[in-house]
Amino acid sequence: MAKKRTIRTIPQQRTPVREQDPRERVRNFAEVNCGYTRQEAATEAERCLFCPDPACVAGCPVNIDIPGFIREIGAQDFRAAYEVIGRANLLPAVCGRVCPQESQCEGVCVVGDTLEPVAIGRLERFVGDLAIKEGWASIPYIEPNGFKIGIVGSGPAGIACAADMAKAGCAVTVYEAFHQPGGVLRYGIPDFRLPNEVIDAEIENLRKLGVRFECNTLVGRLFTIEQMIDELGFDAVFIGTGAGYPSMLGIPGDCLNRVLSANELLTRCNLMRAKDFPDYDTPLPLGRRVAVIGAGNTAMDAMRVCLRLGAERVFCVYRRTKAEAPARAEEIHHAEEEGIEFHWLTAPVEILPDEKGGVGAMRCIRMELGAPDASGRARPVPVPGSEHELAVDQVVFAIGTNANPIIGQTSKLRLDRRGYIEADESMATSMAGVFAGGDIVTGAATVIEAMGAGRRAARSMKEYLGIRDDGTASLGEAERGGMLFGIDHRERNFARIRLA
Amino acid sequence: MHDASGSAGFEIIRREDFSDVTYLLEIRHPLMARAAKPGQFVIVMSHAQGERIPLTIADFDRGRGSVTLVIQAVGKTTREMQQTCQVGTMLYALVGPMGVPSAIGQAKKVLCVGGGLGTAPIFPQARGFSENGAYVIGVLGFRSKDLIFWEDKFRGCCDELILCTDDGSAGVKGTIADGMKLAIERHRDIEEAVIIGPPVMMKAGAQVTRTAGIKTVVSLNPIMVDGTGMCGGCRVKIGDQVKFACVDGPDFDGHKVDFDDLTMRLKRYAEEEKTALARWSESCRLAQARGSG
Numbered sequence: 001m002a003k004k005r006t007i008r009t010i011p012q013q014r015t016p017v018r019e020q021d022p023r024e025r026v027r028n029f030a031e032v033n034c035g036y037t038r039q040e041a042a043t044e045a046e047r048c049l050f051c052p053d054p055a056c057v058a059g060c061p062v063n064i065d066i067p068g069f070i071r072e073i074g075a076q077d078f079r080a081a082y083e084v085i086g087r088a089n090l091l092p093a094v095c096g097r098v099c100p101q102e103s104q105c106e107g108v109c110v111v112g113d114t115l116e117p118v119a120i121g122r123l124e125r126f127v128g129d130l131a132i133k134e135g136w137a138s139i140p141y142i143e144p145n146g147f148k149i150g151i152v153g154s155g156p157a158g159i160a161c162a163a164d165m166a167k168a169g170c171a172v173t174v175y176e177a178f179h180q181p182g183g184v185l186r187y188g189i190p191d192f193r194l195p196n197e198v199i200d201a202e203i204e205n206l207r208k209l210g211v212r213f214e215c216n217t218l219v220g221r222l223f224t225i226e227q228m229i230d231e232l233g234f235d236a237v238f239i240g241t242g243a244g245y246p247s248m249l250g251i252p253g254d255c256l257n258r259v260l261s262a263n264e265l266l267t268r269c270n271l272m273r274a275k276d277f278p279d280y281d282t283p284l285p286l287g288r289r290v291a292v293i294g295a296g297n298t299a300m301d302a303m304r305v306c307l308r309l310g311a312e313r314v315f316c317v318y319r320r321t322k323a324e325a326p327a328r329a330e331e332i333h334h335a336e337e338e339g340i341e342f343h344w345l346t347a348p349v350e351i352l353p354d355e356k357g358g359v360g361a362m363r364c365i366r367m368e369l370g371a372p373d374a375s376g377r378a379r380p381v382p383v384p385g386s387e388h389e390l391a392v393d394q395v396v397f398a399i400g401t402n403a404n405p406i407i408g409q410t411s412k413l414r415l416d417r418r419g420y421i422e423a424d425e426s427m428a429t430s431m432a433g434v435f436a437g438g439d440i441v442t443g444a445a446t447v448i449e450a451m452g453a454g455r456r457a458a459r460s461m462k463e464y465l466g467i468r469d470d471g472t473a474s475l476g477e478a479e480r481g482g483m484l485f486g487i488d489h490r491e492r493n494f495a496r497i498r499l500a
Numbered sequence: 501m502h503d504a505s506g507s508a509g510f511e512i513i514r515r516e517d518f519s520d521v522t523y524l525l526e527i528r529h530p531l532m533a534r535a536a537k538p539g540q541f542v543i544v545m546s547h548a549q550g551e552r553i554p555l556t557i558a559d560f561d562r563g564r565g566s567v568t569l570v571i572q573a574v575g576k577t578t579r580e581m582q583q584t585c586q587v588g589t590m591l592y593a594l595v596g597p598m599g600v601p602s603a604i605g606q607a608k609k610v611l612c613v614g615g616g617l618g619t620a621p622i623f624p625q626a627r628g629f630s631e632n633g634a635y636v637i638g639v640l641g642f643r644s645k646d647l648i649f650w651e652d653k654f655r656g657c658c659d660e661l662i663l664c665t666d667d668g669s670a671g672v673k674g675t676i677a678d679g680m681k682l683a684i685e686r687h688r689d690i691e692e693a694v695i696i697g698p699p700v701m702m703k704a705g706a707q708v709t710r711t712a713g714i715k716t717v718v719s720l721n722p723i724m725v726d727g728t729g730m731c732g733g734c735r736v737k738i739g740d741q742v743k744f745a746c747v748d749g750p751d752f753d754g755h756k757v758d759f760d761d762l763t764m765r766l767k768r769y770a771e772e773e774k775t776a777l778a779r780w781s782e783s784c785r786l787a788q789a790r791g792s793g
Contacts (some may be wrong), residue, residue, distance in 0.1 A: 178726065179545055179593035214507075221597050221598055222595075223531070257765060257767070261731060264725060267731050272725065278776050280551075283551075283773070404728065404729050
């Protein structure tokens with residue numbers, strides 16, 4: 001037995017990870033972070049102190065047994081490491097890439113009190129990538145329990161909930177309005193941060209668990225939440241439709257032709273492959289000098305997409321400072337490396353047109369930080385007489401989103417005053433059997449927080465349905481497969497629908 | 501199963517060509533046929549590399565379990581679809597019905613106006629009003645007699661039908677605005693007008709009803725990506741507000757719509773559309789040359 005590790009005996013430096021050179025990578029969409037090798041992962045695993053009461057596990061929204069999987073990496077039993085993660089998180093390759101580890105597991109890592117914290121995110125991603133490469137999947141034997149679960153939205157909240165319900169033995173159908181599943185993972189996060197193949201692999205694992213994905217289905221309009229329960233035979237429904245509806249600030253000029261939301265920019269580029277226009281039909285012409293308003297992850301993604309699509313200069317315009325910027329530290333760092341020009345403490349006032357209905361320039365005002373506002377962050381206050389023009393020909397808004405109205409328009413679910421779905425701590429909504437979580441409840445947040453909400457909802461759903469943790473069924477064998485509503489677009493599948 | 505979508509596609513069960521640019525596709529989708537209401541639209545992707553285009557639902561048949569789209573071949577995608585979309589082939593993606601359904605109210609006398617792209621989509625509205633017991637006056641605009649379609653269908657649900665042609669080869673010589681003026685002269689008690697068509701036509705029509713003081717609804721069809729409120733590409737100016745046509749519309753008060761802004765925004769990918777069309781036409785020409793050579 002090796003000697004007990006202490007902060008003095010472990011490798012003092014964090015194992016670096018190979019990254020594409022910034023000058024090179026701004027010309028391609030390949031991943032920036034190349035990931036650990038087996039050896040690098042094993043070396044980094046030596047830095048974990050295996051705390052008896054690990055803060056990192058508590059810091060993880062889905063409570064992965066972090067020391068447990070790191071121990072297996074140290075023992076070079078990578079498959080076992082994957083099994084440990086798989087008990088809490090079905091998407092390690094995704095989460096290892098997109099979680100804000102510095103404010104979660106790594107932020108509370110004890111090693112981090114003295115040295116750099118253990119690179120938990122990189123280790124998780126290493127395990128996830130290896131599992132994809134080796135074709136591992138943690139697919140337990142599942143005894144069907146006869147319950148049917150409908151999930152609205154195939155983003156992080158929906159798939160986390162789907163995975164847990166499928167593992168419990170339920171027949172799960174996930175509905176997605178787009179033509180491909182994955183939600184924000186697919187349309188929002190660019191390839192250089194999360195390659196599509198990773199999403200495909202993780203979705204495939206869910207399919208192996210028995211989860212059915214029904215794309216091209218706009219719930220609320222094709223059928224309502226009420227119909228899912230009353231007519232389609234779902235025993236419980238989870239709504240994870242995301243935040244939707246981008247905010248455009250409402251300043252003069254925000255409808256000009258060279259002004260768009262980060263959501264539109266990213267969807268055109270990521271989901272619709274506009275970067276490969278005209279081989280793909282969706283266009284995405286951009287200006288040469290682009291201003292992106294906002295400093296969250298979406299803003300960083302939008303800026304870096306613009307660079308890769310050929311913009312000469314890209315400006316980040318944010319009314320607070322770098323310290324308040326909501327993006328992951330690594331994303332800001334990468335953006336800086338790639339040459340994004342940051343205009344902190346700056347707010348847009350007006351977008352000025354050019355002669356062709358595009359953007360000529362953006363008028364801005366400098367800000368200073370005042371007293372804290374309701375969110376606890378310092379409130380930015382305009383500096384009188386500091387208005388100035390920024391020469392840009394493209395403006396992208398990445399300042400957050402408002403609630404998507406479709407479910408509210410089409411169901412009797414209780415909404416809060418901003419239009420988000422009301423749910424209690426158990427994620428139960430005002431309607432029996434209907435649960436909701438993720439951005440459509442909380443407003444825009446992170447991928448892993450949405451997954452955490454999906455898993456909490458799954459726990460509550462199981463309780464609601466009387467499913468015990470040993471997976472025993474409380475109903476008789478239910479019809480599965482082809483009887484689920486809308487599955488293969490053949491008429492006989494729809495016979496059970498009652499017309500209003 | 502073709503790709504990550506897990507969908508086999510949506511089968512085209514009928515096609516009809518009204519002219520060399522206008523064609524009808526009837527697509528099997530029983531669920532959508534049951535959910536669809538007048539005024540709603542779909543988003544179509546003809547193939548996996550295609551773009552998502554919004555199209556207003558021209559008809560839906562619950563018995564046949566189908567929805568019908570009438571398409572004008574104007575850009576790369578719609579011309580390509582004109583070639584590839586045949587009976588028995590599949591659309592890669594079809595999602596809907598989208599948008600807030602039209603409020604078919606209890607108005608006793610209404611004007612249903614369609615022209616260009618809007619001729620077909622005005623049909624469910626006319627039928628809806630007719631089913632609600634309204635006296636329906638249809639006004640349809642075409643360039644010439646050869647391009648007229650669905651006259652029978654419209655006669656079936658309209659109490660009066662005014663056809664307008666630019667060249668006078670059928671009906672009234674003139675635009676829909678002329679037809680509308682004619683209808684308004686004959687009927688002083690029209691309570692509501694619904695106009696669907698290109699922005700310039702809706703603008704002209706809305707001007708006629710503004711003068712006559714008739715409540716007017718128009719259906720807007722701006723550029724969209726998702727159609728679910730997520731991208732904001734379809735934002736339109738309505739009075740002093742900005743709305744998303746996909747989830748706040750597509751119907752809006754015709755007297756408040758900023759049509760000039762809509763027209764401007766519809767042109768934002770004009771250059772790329774030209775490139776795509778030129779490239780596609782060239783590839784068709786080459787294919788044809790190879791085929792005959």
